[in-house]
Amino acid sequence: MIEMPIGRVAAAYAAHKTAAPLPTAPLKEAQAAATAEAAAPESSFGAFLDRQVTQAVDTLKESERVSLAAVAGKASAQDVVRSVMAAEMTVQTVVAIRDRMVQAYQDIMRMAV
Numbered sequence: 001m002i003e004m005p006i007g008r009v010a011a012a013y014a015a016h017k018t019a020a021p022l023p024t025a026p027l028k029e030a031q032a033a034a035t036a037e038a039a040a041p042e043s044s045f046g047a048f049l050d051r052q053v054t055q056a057v058d059t060l061k062e063s064e065r066v067s068l069a070a071v072a073g074k075a076s077a078q079d080v081v082r083s084v085m086a087a088e089m090t091v092q093t094v095v096a097i098r099d100r101m102v103q104a105y106q107d108i109m110r111m112a113v
Contacts, residue, residue, distance in 0.1 A: 056090050063087035 066083040067076035 056094055059090045060087050 063083040065087060066075050066079050069078045070077070
């Protein structure tokens with residue numbers, strides 16, 4: 001299994017991520033864009049993956065922010081526990097997905113051509 005800190009993964013992802021602004025169109029236009037995006041599988045998976053990685057990194061950053069606020073006495077214990085649990089679930093999900101991707105890669109590499 002490949003062991004890599006989540007911070008390093010997030011930094012590598014950010015370094016290679018193409019800058020694409022999120023749409024700010026009204027709801028109907030956003031739905032039409034989502035439908036068009038679903039028609040192109042490679043771009044919709046990439047967009048999905050982009051959103052999920054961004055949300056994971058944001059969750060981890062928010063957890064760190066709340067933890068630092070608690071150290072300064074500006075956040076309650078309940079807020080800290082909630083944010084730490086969300087961060088823990090996020091990390092577990094990211095690790096599980098990473099493990100499945102590595103397993104799929106290894107399965108493909110073992111296939112006879």
